[in-house]
Amino acid sequence: MPARTTRTAHTTRTGRLAVVALAALTCAGLVTGTAATATTPDSLPTAKRAAAPDAAAVSWPTLKAGARGTEVTALQHLLIARGQSVAVDGEFGPATTTAVKAFQKADGLTADGIVGPATWAKLVPTLRQGAQGAAVKAAQTLLKTRGQSVAVDGEFGSATTSAVKAFQKAKGLSADGVVGTQSWSALLTSDSGAPSGNRAAFAQQILNTSGIELATVHPGGTHAGSTARQNIIDTANGKGALTSPWSDKPNQRVALDTRMLNGLLKLLSQDGYRISVSEIVGGDHSTNSRHYAGLGFDINYINGRHVGESAPHQGLMAACRKLGATEVLGPGDAGHSRHVHCGWPR
CATH class of the missing domain: 1.10.101.10 (PGBD-like superfamily/PGBD)
Structure with a gap:
């Protein structure tokens, strides 16, 4: 999540001959509109x-x-x-x-x-x-x-x-x-595992996918209703994801963006990263954080290694950008030494 100041965030003649030759080959059935290949x-x-x-x-x-x-x-x-x-x-x-x-x-x-x-x-x-x-x-x-x-x-x-x-x-x-x-x-x-725009189906696939872990606690507070896992469960059930009571936008229901959910799935299915998601809309973030708009998530473990402790965070950050995230922060960015933040555009 983005850092805040008061809290840790998150293409002649010869040519005519060539045309004639090509036409002859085509009539002979040796050239088609599809590239020729050996029979498999x-x-x-x-x-x-x-x-x-x-x-x-x-x-x-x-x-x-x-x-x-x-x-x-x-x-x-x-x-x-x-x-x-x-x-x-x-x-x-x-x-x-x-x-x-x-x-x-x-x-x-x-x-x-x-x-x-x-x-x-x-x-x-x-x-x-x-x-x-x-x-x-x-x-x-x-x-x-x-x-x-x-x-x-x-x-x-x-x-x-x-x-x-x-x-x-x-x-x-x-x-x-x-x-x-x-x-x-x-x-x-195309969007994996769900009809385009169906956030509930995306969320359900995330819940069914081994290799994407969702946190059941917060780094800075206690509230079961706004954990990363509960955010996805609520979305799968057709509800908005809940923000935490101590955040800048307390106790609000937020619709998770399908681009973000699809990106989360493809980090694993397409790029092969096993990940642990620490926060989605819950937790404490900067006032205008994309988290509160359902556009971002934080990852603290990659392939079993903690971010900041030899986890391949640079590769994952590049993958997030390729998947459409425009706000990608990690080790080396203020407030992100221990997690990677991926946010999609508003």
């Missing part, structure tokens, strides 16, 4: 790799060792579709790292085990009705998590087509029922 164990004629130029124009999550959740589950299905052997458990552990490195090496990528834009661009196929296999399971897994009613059975039938169209329409994409680069990107970067 799980591919169909209708399941091709997404075109690289399109892939470069969209955003992708970065997944690495320690990440967990739906995006990792989808990644594991996609790795299987590309011939890798890996368990589908939603945990980015050593076996998944090994599978990613093997895939990267086979495709001429830097084999660092980190799944970023270049790896996603090689990994995702274009899927349409009639496709089947593990890549379809990846798409269905993401669709289901994003609020669509679809079975994860690896069969791209009419129900999956309808779900894809509904998702595309909701995201402002062309609702053609084909899962291409744009749709994969939207599926992988």
